[in-house]
Amino acid sequence: MKEENQIKQVCEKFGIKGEYLYYKVVNSGHINTTYCVYFSRNGELKDYILQKVNTYVFKNPIEVMDNISSVTEFIRVKIKQKQATAKRNVLHYSKTEDGKYYMLTEDGAFWRCCRYIDDSVCFEHTDNLRVIEESGIAFGEFQVYLADYPVEKLSIAIPHFHNTVMRYDTFRQSIEKDVVGRVAKVQAVIDEYLALEEMATKLYKLQRQGILPLRVTHNDTKTSNVLFDARTLEHLSVIDLDTVMPGLVAFDFGDAIRVAASTCDEDENDLEKVAIDMEKYEAFTRGFVSRVGNFLKEDEKRTLALGAVAMTVECGMRFLTDYLDGDKYFKIHYYYQNLARAKCQLTLAKDMIKHLDEMQAIVDKYC
Ligand code: GN1
């Protein structure tokens, strides 16, 4: 079926009223396929976000939608206790006529639909320190909203998602199998990742020993997963809730720093340009810690900066693993993009390691 006809059919299933105008493909995100669909209703333009969920990555998409609907409902109740409407501050997913938050098309694709938050924008990457601080506030607030969410109600969307120990094992298996014969050419990059194993796995091990607590975390805290008011640039809502699961606060902080405090895009080819920007780091930290600072345990505070190293190494190694596996997991737009991402993240992680004491001192300053 033509893509546009399929989109119209999905919108109808989700009960969207009005006259269909057009749709656009949203090209951010490495996993799901996202569309923005425009309708006219009573003379007003209405837009919706449709997503085709990647079921190679999310094996139990119904459970993912159960998590998302229950977490957004939980947050909505809290927001409504302090303001009249939560409309612009939490995502609102549509239900089909039979009361489900998803639908399947004949080709087996799994779809969901949510309202577009009016007058909102998001950034893949920004140099605006205020926006970066706002994104820190947004992810910090998200932690606070979910601090008393019943963890046992959450399904595990992707098992061992930030289990860095297991990520290293998988990496080694991919090197061993070398299915597309790429290992020899990138041996030097592989060796550098292997050398960082002890440092990158330290926090996961501390959690296993019961020293660091599990909280309800977002687990994919990149800058593009926050919406801002298009006019004031204040944060509105955190989005992309597929991986909300029990996790470490240092990993949410760290994965955000990996993107928000970097001098470049995730796949920058010119490694000379890749570094941690300490001003951006401080801006995000100030925002994040202003929300979570008073409920974190001392052990958690002490590990935030190291969380940035762990998440940068883990993410880079996942890109490299996918490159060795023949690019099956992350979407790529040019053939060696996963390798470019892996090299960029490695360079960034090494720069973070150089600045680690300074990074932790900034956390301490705001805690
Ligand atoms: C993926 O879907 P997206 O682009 O927000 C990935 C994250 C990575 C990120 C790297 C489910 O996120 O873990 O950090 O790419 N999501 C999943 O940009 O694997």
Ligand code: MG
């Ligand atoms: Mg995501």
